Amino acid sequence: MSKTPQNVSIGKLPLHVAMIMDGNGRWALSRGLPRIAGHKAGTENLRRVIRATVEFGIKYLTIYAFSTENWGRPPEEVKGLMYILEDVIDRELKELHDEGVQLRHIGRLERLAPTLQKKVLDAIEVTKTNDRLILNIAFNYGGRDEIVQAIQRIIKDGVSPDNITDELVNQYLYTKGVPDPDLIIRTSGELRVSNFLIWQAAYSEWYVTPTYWPDFDKEEYRRALETFAGRDRRYGKVSSNEYEASSA
Ligand code: IPE
Ligand code: IPE
Ligand code: MG
Secondary structure, eight states, X not given: OOOSOOOTTTOSOOSEEEEEOOOHHHHHHTTTOXXXXXXXXXXXXXXXXXXXXXXXXXXXXXXXXXXXXXXXXXXXXXXXXXXXXXXXXXXXXXXXXXXXXXXXXXXXXXXXXXXXXXXXHHHXXXXXXXXXXXXXXEEEEOHHHHHHHHHHHHHHTTOOXXXXXHHHHHHTSTTTTSOOOSEEEEESSOOSOTTSSTTGGGGOEEEEESSOGGGOOHHHHHHHXXXXXXXXXXXXXXXXXXXXXXXX
8 A cells, every 4th residue: 555645636635534335235236136245345345445545644534334223124134244344353454453544433332242342342452552544433323322322421420511511522422532524425325414423513514426335436535535625614604715805
């Protein structure tokens, strides 16, 4: 892998990119394959996307791999998705570690098999001092669940209502210490949040593409970054250009 960031033509890079990796099932269906084959192809693509993220010089990547609602899928598919996470850790950890990727998990580990929980925790431990890319894996993650457990812990800690601020809530989220996502990419065209980072996405920019996740390649990733670079992020204010023009 190239060690030089290849972001020269992209302009302003997001610090944090988050991805809803959607469309594996439809990708498989369109080829007459079982859904799990789509998840396997999606996982192969994830390797390429992680590599591209490092090459672009992006610092934080959060990927939505399994939602709290995905437990409602057929048991065979759920089992397959669990197996894929295990397999990815087994096969990719060394290379990710060598590339300076720090793995983190957001969501609840409790419901996963003990052996899988241990693998995730070991991978986090092994990579904890890496700083080239922080890779948050949202697995058994739900935005509402994250907020509910934050409220529970805030109350348990006896925080007085007057001290509850944006910053304090941030400290109680799984993403504590991670900047909000600047850009959220959703593949396969659905125009919805699906319970992903609902607090953190307050001012994220969105890029939605009809491309199914297994086909989302580096060229399209680059286009998403170029689109982001051209956005005017106003945060409820007026554009800085307009402001300067009107006060001149
Ligand atoms: C995304 O692909 C992967 C997960 C949600 C785990 P899907 O499995 O949702 O694929 P579609 O949306 O059914 O095509
Ligand atoms: C979102 O995709 C969850 C992940 C990508 C892990 P879904 O396929 O579960 O979302 P919906 O059901 O289309 O909203
Ligand atoms: Mg889907």
